[in-house]
Amino acid sequence: MRFVLASQSPARLAVLRSAGLDPSVVVSGVDEDAVAAALIDPAPAELVVALAQAKAEAVVGAIASEHTDAVIVGCDSMLSIGGEMVGKPGTAEVARRRWQAMAGKSGELLTGHAVVRVEGGEVTKEASGTEVTKVHFGTPSADELEAYLASGEPLAVAGGFTLDGLGGWFVEGIEGDPSSVIGISLPLTRQLLADVGVSVADLWQPPTS
Template sequence: MRFVLASASPARLGVLRAAGIEPSVVVSGVDEDAVTASLTDPSPAELVSTLALAKAEAVLAEVAGTHSDAVIVGCDSMLSIGGELLGKPHEPEIARKRWAQMAGGSGELLTGHAVLRIENGQRTRQAVDSHTTTVRFADPTPAEIEAYIATGEPLGVAGAFTLDGRGGWFVEGIDGDPSSVIGISLPLTRRLLAQVGVSVVDLWSLT
């Protein structure tokens, strides 16, 4: 059986490797804006879950064509501040505005997860859910924020921060699952794998 991660995120890959799984990485290339536009007033949890499923489904044909027995895991994360969902800022000015909102406060980091089961080259089962973790932010000085933005790290991650990188200096604490904040919840992924008939301990032998 192959464990396939439908994500280019090095943070998600690092979490899985540290937890005993060496996944195959197949990047989905999903148009997230198009998927979001196709939904009518989705809840935050519905949005990240739908995006996670879209990413997993985008690589399904490729994976099923090369692996007759596999699980595909797709994930998507967003930060909710005051009811507003924030994805990747991409631009320094947007990251700067995000930190003006976040500094000294808290937000809800939502990560959607989708697991697809492939048996005999066919999709047989799926499980989808999301996890929400409260993140409490420090109040960095303007100089610290500028230095952080200059590293480029916050530009390509949901909410313009990381927990496991330089952004960790500016996180006071979390209430929930730390692995979910990094990008993939290990407890939730274990439960979703069980729902499609796979024990996570059986995947450890693939490393």
């Protein structure tokens, strides 16, 4: 059985590798804006799960001929803060405004997860869920914020921050699962794998010497 990560996120890949897996990475190429636009007034959890499902399901066709026995995992993260759901800033200007608004405050990082089981080249089971983790932000100085923006790191990550990179200097605490803040919840993924009949222990790779 092949474990396939439907994401180009190096952070998600690193979490899975450190937890004993050796995923194949297949980028979905899903138009996230189009998926979101097709939903009618979605709840935050509904939005991130729909995006995760779209990513996982888009990869099925790409891997079915090569990996007829596989499990595909898709994820999507967004930050809920001040009554707004925000994703990747994209530009330094947007990231600056977001940090100025969230400094010294708290938000909820929602990560939607979708697991698709492929057997004999066909989808046989699917499971999905959302992990919510509360994040308490510090207040970077003006110089620190500009240096962080100049690094480029916050531009391409949900909410404009990371826990496992430079952004970790400005996160004062979390309530919940730290792996979910990085991009993929190990406990939730284990549960969803079980829901489609897969034990995570069967996916662990032997340690290399």
